[in-house]
Amino acid sequence: MKTVVITGISGTLGSALGQEYINRGWQVVGVTRQETLEGNFFNTLCVSQQQTLEDAQKLLEYDPDVIILNAGQIETEVGDGGVPLVEIVESMNRVNYSWPALVALEAAKLKRERPLDVVAIGSIADGSPSCFGPLYHSGKIPLHYYWSGVGPIVYHASNHQIPMRLYRPGVISGPLAWAPVNRLNQKGYKIRANRVNSAPPAEKVAKTIASWIEKNQEWVGTYDEPFSFKIFKYVSSLLCSPIYLTNYSCLDGIGAAN
Structure with missing residues (x-):
């Protein structure tokens, strides 16, 4: 029986991935920072703070x-004007980027007789900086660069036994797909609503990811982003640039022209 280790097993996508692999007949090790967790989407629970090399080795x-x-980790609470809270910056960067990087480097030390597929889940928030989740993006963007830069080195150094691959699943329906309301003006809120309400459920995304991993063909996988949302991102990036902040804003209370 094959074994998959899934971090963030208690979350929306993590639990769906666990259930998908259970259905496929795999042994599922679910990793969480919670002291206790119940559910039928894992076989073994690994409680880990996901901080140190020892945690990675475990x-x-x-x-x-x-x-x-x-x-x-996604910022679900913000300060005045939608500004990220200082207290969560270090924690979010560790969970979203630095600790996954440690796991990859520890895996690279192994002498394997069979492949170990190390897959990082990239941005679930459309993959580019925005007012929807700036701290979340700030951690996921270096994760994307790290995997594309270090991955090929690890793969060749391990005699092709440890591929490091990245999958960007895009928006998943659910409460965490929403930015804190005080980050969005009325127009931005409506645009976000259209995107979130049409997003696929976690179960569908998990099945897509598991199938992509099984095919073992691509280094980077990504969701099929709607063309209309691509246009929105390009336009919003232009309008929210520092040059235009005095006349336009996608943020309430910052450079908004009345």
Whole structure:
């Protein structure tokens, strides 16, 4: 029986991934920072703070065939004017980027007789900086660069036994797909509503990711972003640039012209 280790097992996508692999007959090791967790979407629970090299080594002791580094932190609370809270910056960067990087480097030390697929889950918030979740993006963007830069080195240094791959699932329907309301003006809120309300459920996304991993063909996978949303991102980036902030704003209370 094959084994998959999934971080962030308690979350929307993590639990759906766990259930998908259970359905496929895999042994699922769910990793969480919670002291206790109940559910039918894992076989073994690994409680880990996901901070240190020792924490990373603990995951590898399960001798997995696949590690899915899915854990991520999204800012669900902000300060005045929608400004990110200082207290969550370090925690978010660690969970979203630095600790997954440690896991990859520890995996690279292994001498494997069979492949270990190390898959990082990239941005679930459309993949580019925006007012919807700036701290979340600030952690996920270096994750994307790290995987594309270090991944090929690890792959060749391990005799092709440890591929590091990245999947960007895009928006998933659910409460975490919403930005804090005080970050969006009325127009931005309506645009976001259209995107979130049409987003696929976690179960569908998990099935897509598991199938993509199984095919073992691409280094980077991504969701099929609607053309209309691509246009929106380009336009919003232009209008929210510093040059135009005195006349336009997608943020309430910052440079908005009345």
